[in-house]
Amino acid sequence: MAERELFQIGEVAKMYHLSVGTLRHYEQVGLLKPEYTDPATGYRYYSVRQFEQLTNIRYLRALGLPLDEIAATLHDRDVDNIAEALRRQKELIARKKQELEIMERKIDHRLAQLEDARRSELDCIRLVEQPALRLVLLRDSVKFNSYLWLERSIRKIEQDQKLPLSYIGKVGVGISGENLKSAEFGHYDLVFLVLEEDDVYEGRVETLPPCRCAAVRFRGDHSRAPQYYEQLAQFLAANGLQIAGFSREITLIDNCISDDPAQYVTEIRIPVARG
Structure with missing residues (x-):
């Protein structure tokens, strides 16, 4: 392979504003394996063709999808699969939003009680x-x-x-x-x-x-x-x-x-x- 086709793990981490540890974790869970690992040094290299996959991972992570669901959608790429994953995530966010609203009301009530007690x-x-x-x-x-x-x-x-x-x-x-x-x-x-x-x-x-x-x-x-x-x-x-x-x-x-x-x-x- 031509040298310019490969990028060291540190370079990729910097380009995508990720930590090297995050990329290593993606590798450990089978989400994104390096294109090439130098057997002598252990250095990991990623190819340009993997950038699209990393972009998809970062996008789905930004939507809050867990890594196992991201891996499933990437390993079986299909419009229906990704749509279903996004629908499940939307339902989860709706439940979390409701839970946060309840917590906010409880905090407001407690703050009001404390202020009333102090007065x-x-x-x-x-x-x-x-x-x-x-x-x-x-x-x-x-x-x-x-x-x-x-x-x-x-x-x-x-x-x-x-x-x-x-x-x-x-x-x-x-x-x-x-x-x-x-x-x-x-x-x-x-x-x-x-x-x-x-x-x-x-x-x-x-x-x-x-x-x-x-x-x-x-x-x-x-x-x-x-x-x-x-x-x-x-x-x-x-x-x-x-x-x-x-x-x-x-x-x-x-x-x-x-x-x-x-x-x-x-x-x-x-x-x-x-x-």
Whole structure:
């Protein structure tokens, strides 16, 4: 062969803005073998006629096709084959796009929650309208004793789930209405996970209707909650309100978000009705 018909691997890599390692990988998977390998030096050379094949590979890779599909289309070159491969890739991109849009909505929701928590008016009891909630509700008795206190309950919630669930800022605890009325604020009867619109849960999901709640936010975590339940009880009595369900207590900013306890914000909501 004439010398000018062959190009060293480094030259080809430079021409196509690829790494030498990428070309070696193409060779290893049987996608593009060098035209000639010098038996004495091991140097690899590519011919001009291989440039078209490399152009096709780079084009299909830019469309996101995996190497095995590219190899199949190049080894059996046919209009129907390449069209089918492109259709499959388009369907995959559509699914990924939908997944990314869901992730974007989750991030927006979490950012809004964090900003709302940082702007909180603390130690002020007020009446708020609670929208309908989709919950995974676990009736489980738990007591605050360390930062790992909820791990056992969370493991129960996520058991048998096919898709990973997001917990940060969405796991809460509650005290039953009966125990609230008895002023038993020392332990929790319920653990719940708030589900967003796009969340998929393989198990029982409960939807709570909209309701009015007495709510308070305070600096700190669940360990400080009992004194605020006392204040809420006094507020309800002073305003002729009755407890109408279990409490919903969530730490909006906790040790998953910040190492500084001075930034923690916890909220308690108690459904109420007129006496």
